[in-house]
Amino acid sequence: MGARVTNCRFFDCEGAGIGQWSSLKAVISNCQFERMGLEMITCDRPSSDWINISNCIGDTLCIRAGVGGIGIDGGEGWIISNCIVRNTQTGSMSGLPVAGITTECSIGDTANGLIVGCVITGCADGAMRFRTTSFATADLPGGTSVNITVSGCTMYSNFGKSIVADTGTTGSLLNNNYGGIDPSVPATWEGSHIAFHVFQDADQLNVTGDATYFVIPYSAEQFDHGSCVSAGVFTAPRAGIYSFEAGCQVQGTTATHTYLDFRITSSSGRVFIGHESVDGTAGRRGARVTALISLTAGQTVQASVRVGGGASGSVCDILGADSQYNYFTGHIVRKH
Numbered sequence: 001m002g003a004r005v006t007n008c009r010f011f012d013c014e015g016a017g018i019g020q021w022s023s024l025k026a027v028i029s030n031c032q033f034e035r036m037g038l039e040m041i042t043c044d045r046p047s048s049d050w051i052n053i054s055n056c057i058g059d060t061l062c063i064r065a066g067v068g069g070i071g072i073d074g075g076e077g078w079i080i081s082n083c084i085v086r087n088t089q090t091g092s093m094s095g096l097p098v099a100g101i102t103t104e105c106s107i108g109d110t111a112n113g114l115i116v117g118c119v120i121t122g123c124a125d126g127a128m129r130f131r132t133t134s135f136a137t138a139d140l141p142g143g144t145s146v147n148i149t150v151s152g153c154t155m156y157s158n159f160g161k162s163i164v165a166d167t168g169t170t171g172s173l174l175n176n177n178y179g180g181i182d183p184s185v186p187a188t189w190e191g192s193h194i195a196f197h198v199f200q201d202a203d204q205l206n207v208t209g210d211a212t213y214f215v216i217p218y219s220a221e222q223f224d225h226g227s228c229v230s231a232g233v234f235t236a237p238r239a240g241i242y243s244f245e246a247g248c249q250v251q252g253t254t255a256t257h258t259y260l261d262f263r264i265t266s267s268s269g270r271v272f273i274g275h276e277s278v279d280g281t282a283g284r285r286g287a288r289v290t291a292l293i294s295l296t297a298g299q300t301v302q303a304s305v306r307v308g309g310g311a312s313g314s315v316c317d318i319l320g321a322d323s324q325y326n327y328f329t330g331h332i333v334r335k336h
Contacts, residue, residue: 068102126161258309
């Protein structure tokens, strides 16, 4: 308990520089690591809680294998601060690329960690990797990375990746420089970008005209940061205030139709409608709607259209050729 390693230098090691195993409140500081066969620092077991790693520098790491330049497997309340991690490798023995900092989670949840003020560059599997790992034995129960905060870190030139996190992990991203590469994390991470733009590029025939609302499926995607849209329905991954805009154009209105209603609706009961009167001539009609909606996690938003007032039945179409008019876009404005 309370082990301390400070002001040490490690060079040309076949294994790891420092291996931390089941020790509470360990402190590792002001150490230098170069040309490590495995990790510069590895910390294992659920009882390795409250570890403090600070002001360390590592270069050319995980030459043979490893999970990360710094690897955490189980434990909570740990801090990695003001460290520099450079040039983790693709292992010559494992054949696997290695990230700069990794939470592996083979031996239980890796929880309530803080990574702050670190610089990570040249790492073969990205700057940081947060895992969910499934095992079913007493010694290896598996676990996930939960409530991890990454703040004030700089990442660049990490082989096309910055931060990558598995589904099920949670955390916060605050004031980081990702070197132009967006993090690839679930939308459950606070600070992750939630934004989408989808559009209808396939024909939907005979969908309205009898005053029946048709939910537009928006069959094509320009982008969906957070993976929040399916078949035209947005599902909020976390509570917040969201901004939406949707557009629609309908073909085949007849001389007997009198109106077009286009609306954005939420499962929380909010309704925003754009209304256009049909002037008794056949052709096409359209509308656009914007909305600002407060949502809780799991609530949904969709866009739908109806044409009515005539006796022609469901004769109106939404055409793929009009995809520039038929779109649904949105983003989070503020979290709750």
